[in-house]
Amino acid sequence: MANLLSQNKCFLFFLVSLLLILVQNKSKVQCYQYKVGDLDAWGIPTSANPQVYTQWSKYHNLTIGDSLWFLYPPSQDSVIQVTKGSYKSCNIKNPILYMNNGNSLFNITSEGLYYFTSGEVGHCQKNQKLVISVGNVSSNMVDDAEAPGPSSSSYPTVFGNIPIAPSASLPSTSTSSKLASTFQIVVIGFFICGVFSALM
Missing domain, CATH: 1.10.287 (Helix Hairpins)
Structure with a gap:
């Protein structure tokens, strides 16, 4: 007994x-810090890769708790979070958030669309802007230009193609x-x- x-x-x-x-x-929550542009720093895209930020956002699945890391020379650039209208028209007045220390971190705290541009005059017009979607954002909220394209095994950067792991295997x-x-x-x-x- x-x-x-x-x-x-x-x-x-x-x-x-x-x-x-x-x-x-x-x-346990796994959060990641993503360097915007990967090997490219935050700056005006080169003529060899004018859509670097559009491509970058297509191949990153961001979730709540993740962070965006913008790296740039603080004397030459900045990053601002803006509304959808300001993003489309490249209006850099009255941003939601202004960061200019050259090593800017943006923490994602909720689902939705986030719009970023350079805070420097003329940079947004040269495609230095980024839109990311977090969570279940309906497809009609994302413009065709920023909508994820067909899946590919890599995407281009200044230093060559960066391979992408298939999301289904993760x-x-x-x-x-x-x-x-x-x-x-x-x-x-x-x-x-x-x-x-x-x-x-």
Whole structure:
């Protein structure tokens, strides 16, 4: 009877531990910091790659908690968050947010469309502007020019093409690693229960 009671305590201890670990794994949030333009700094696009920011936004799936990192010479440029109308007309007056330290970080806190341009006169007209969508934004809210195009295995930058991993493979990798770690926890839990029962 005492042996059965110790086995039940061990099993209960194991279940509670497993539940706590699973809750902890589910509550982990993975946030990423994305350098806008990847290898290109925030600046006027070159003639070799005039749509660098349009291309960049097509191939990055941003989520709440992620950050945009704008890197530029602070004496020569800035970045501003603007409304959709200001984005389209390149109106840099009355921005929502103004950043000019050369190492600007924008944290994404909600779903929607975000519009950015350079705060310097004439830069927006030369395509130094970016629109990103976060979350479930309806397709009619995104202009055809900024809508994601057909998927490709890479996109161009000043330094050549940057390969893009297929987005469909990302969730399966994440799910398989979670399953592997859960399986390891179960095996370790049964081992600990066996040792605990043997000592009782």
